[in-house]
Amino acid sequence: MSEPLVIVGNGMAAARLVEELSKTALGRYAIAVIGEEPRLAYNRVLLSSVLAGEVGSHEIELKAASWWRERGVTLKYGTRVTEIDVGRRELKIENDESIAFSKLVLATGSLPIRLNVPGVELAGVHTFRDSRDADILLALAAQKKRVVVVGGGLLGLEAAYGLARAGAPVTLVHLMDRLMERQLDPPAAALLKSLVERKGIEVLLNANTARIDGDGKVEAVELADGRRIAAEAVIFAAGIRPNIALAKEGGLAVNRGIVIDDQMQSSAPDIFALGECAEHRGTCYGLVEPAHEQARVLARHLAGATASYQGSVVATNLKVSGVSVFSAGDYIGADGSEAIVLKDFRRGIYKKLVIAEGRLTGAVLIGDTQDALWYRDLIRAREQIAPIRTEMMFGRARPKAA
Numbered sequence: 001m002s003e004p005l006v007i008v009g010n011g012m013a014a015a016r017l018v019e020e021l022s023k024t025a026l027g028r029y030a031i032a033v034i035g036e037e038p039r040l041a042y043n044r045v046l047l048s049s050v051l052a053g054e055v056g057s058h059e060i061e062l063k064a065a066s067w068w069r070e071r072g073v074t075l076k077y078g079t080r081v082t083e084i085d086v087g088r089r090e091l092k093i094e095n096d097e098s099i100a101f102s103k104l105v106l107a108t109g110s111l112p113i114r115l116n117v118p119g120v121e122l123a124g125v126h127t128f129r130d131s132r133d134a135d136i137l138l139a140l141a142a143q144k145k146r147v148v149v150v151g152g153g154l155l156g157l158e159a160a161y162g163l164a165r166a167g168a169p170v171t172l173v174h175l176m177d178r179l180m181e182r183q184l185d186p187p188a189a190a191l192l193k194s195l196v197e198r199k200g201i202e203v204l205l206n207a208n209t210a211r212i213d214g215d216g217k218v219e220a221v222e223l224a225d226g227r228r229i230a231a232e233a234v235i236f237a238a239g240i241r242p243n244i245a246l247a248k249e250g251g252l253a254v255n256r257g258i259v260i261d262d263q264m265q266s267s268a269p270d271i272f273a274l275g276e277c278a279e280h281r282g283t284c285y286g287l288v289e290p291a292h293e294q295a296r297v298l299a300r301h302l303a304g305a306t307a308s309y310q311g312s313v314v315a316t317n318l319k320v321s322g323v324s325v326f327s328a329g330d331y332i333g334a335d336g337s338e339a340i341v342l343k344d345f346r347r348g349i350y351k352k353l354v355i356a357e358g359r360l361t362g363a364v365l366i367g368d369t370q371d372a373l374w375y376r377d378l379i380r381a382r383e384q385i386a387p388i389r390t391e392m393m394f395g396r397a398r399p400k401a402a
Contacts, residue, residue, distance in 0.1 A: 002030035005302070006091060006099060008081050008246065009107035010035020012044060013275030013291040015062045017105060020299030022071045028303065031073045032099065034091070037130055038078035040065060045288060045318065047134045051141070051162025057131060084250030086268050103270045103302065106247055106258060110240040110276040110286065115150065119212030124233040128159040129240070140233050141166030148172075148221045148231040150209050151238035152179040154320060159237045160201050161321035170200075171229050173207035173221065175238075183316045183327035187343070188364045191350045195323045195366075204229075242277045242284050257284040262308040264298040274298055281311055289315060315376045317369065323348070326372035329362035329379040330354055337361060340393050353393060358384045360392070371395035 005021075007014045010033050018031060035041070039061075046060040068075050076093075083092040084104070091099045112127035114120055126136055128149075140147060141163050149160045152174025160172045178189035179196070193203050208224035212234055221229045242257035253259040253267035257279030264272040275291035276284065285291065290312035300307035315328035333339050337356035342349070347367065353375070354362035359382050363375040374396045378385060385392060 002027060003102045004100060005029035005031050005103045005105070006101040007031065007033045007105045007107055008091070009033075009109055009275070009277070010037065010041045010075070010077050011107060011109050011275065012041065012062065012288055013109070013295060014105075014107040015041040016292045016295040017107065017274065017299060018068070018071065018073055019063075020295050021302065024299045024305070025303035026071070029103070031071070033068075033073055033075050033077075034079050034081055034093070034099070035075075035077040036080045037132070039131060040068075040075075040077065042131060044130070047128070047131065048158035048162040050131070050134050051137055051159070052165035054165075057134070081246060084246060084252075084271075086250055086252075086271065089270075104272070105264075105298070106266070106271070106273040106277060107275045108243040108246060108277045111243050112155075112236060113239045113241055114236050115209055115238060117209055117211050119214060119218070122212055122214045122218050123216060124214070124218035124231075125212060126233065126235050128155055128235050128237045134162075137163060137235065138166065141168040144168060145232040146171075146230060147233045147235060148229055149235045149237055150221075151236065152176065152203070152205070153182065153237070153239065154180065154316070154318070155240070156235075156237035157196065157321045159235050160196070161199065163235075164199055164201050165322075171202040171204065171231070172196075173204045173209060173223065173229070175206070175208055177206055179203070179205075180320070180325070180327075183325070183331065183364075184366075185332055185352065185364055187341075188325075188327075188350050188352065188366050191345055191348065191366050192320065192323060192325065194345075195348055196321045199321060201321070240276065240286055242279070244277060247273065247277070255279055255282075262297075262310065263301045264294055264309065272298055280309065283311065285312060285314065287314060287316065313376070313380050315372075315379075317372045317376070324365070324367060324369040326363065326365040326369040326375070328372075328376045329360075330356070331362040331364045333362065342393055351393060355385070355389070358386055360385050 042060045080094040112129040149172045164170045210224040213220045244254045247258045258273040274294040297307045297309040317326045333354045340353045342351040349367035352364045360378040
């Protein structure tokens with residue numbers, strides 16, 4: 001008889017885990033996936049493309065309903081788990097139903113951060129995190145509402161781009177002195193800012209949101225330096241925090257995220273966590289690729305094989321506001337490192353490769369990212385790059401045309 005395995009969370013991490021389990025342990029587990037969002041798992045990275053009208057909401061689903069059925073997975077979406085009873089190995093569901101488990105995987109993702117400023121409770125203040133948020137923002141854009149997006153990281157830029165493409169006037173305000181400061185060095189961020197502004201988005205840096213003004217609804221955003229920006233809606237996209245409430249209330253060890261070991265196991269036997277809600281060796285990864293790597297390790301472990309997760313080399317390889325952006329490893333350059341840089345701002349291209357001890361240790365690419373995955377693999381391999389050093393800025397050697 002198949003062992004009952006329950007996955008809480010129906011996002012990208014959960015979908016990848018089921019896919020990996022279907023390869024390594026098909027039939028070993030009776031899998032149930034419980035998700036709070038009222039739809040099939042989808043590619044969250046493409047939400048801005050939905051907002052921009054580039055793809056339809058149904059087109060970003062990761063797998064069709066038939067795919068889940070063929071693998072014998074019970075899907076319960078639009079359903080909220082309210083409690084983990086670790087001792088009885090049972091989950092309590094919102095409608096008082098209970099589900100027993102032998103093994104439990106928490107893939108609860110993360111929650112958007114709302115700044116604690118006056119006016120945050122006004123009508124017209126939203127977040128951009130899931131498909132329900134995207135539907136709200138689509139309605140705002142259709143009405144040509146003037147929108148202020150708070151946050152110049154990946155989420156904020158994607159929200160601003162999607163809204164602008166959909167026809168809304170957009171101002172993006174960011175607390176820091178450059179966009180995407182966690183992924184880009186100052187020259188790359190400056191180029192990205194100019195490319196974003198070319199798309200009609202106003203960008204304000206060193207902009208500290210002090211309050212949201214309005215009589216019952218949003219009318220303006222006031223910055224700490226006194227600047228006032230007229231607005232009919234505010235979108236908070238100023239970061240995320242791991243969704244750990246269920247684990248914490250269940251007595252599992254948590255710091256910023258749910259604490260896991262190299263096999264993805266939490267502080268309780270047979271209860272695992274992966275993706276944005278998990279904390280491994282003090283790190284919470286807010287990106288898709290580490291979640292996929294964790295899913296591969298956990299699937300092998302659950303199949304009875306030896307598997308160990310050693311952490312991920314963080315890489316960002318996306319279109320940000322319609323601009324190709326890649327960042328990996330030590331993109332700033334630690335003491336003792338050196339950088340090879342190519343700049344062509346007129347064409348919207350910036351490339352920086354960081355080298356230390358004869359190895360590629362970091363890279364930043366704006367505009368031309370066709371060799372991004374090669375650079376990422378070089379960083380991970382930690383191999384000596386002396387034989388290709390003089391040509392590597394121009395990408396992987398390609399066969400010459402006959």
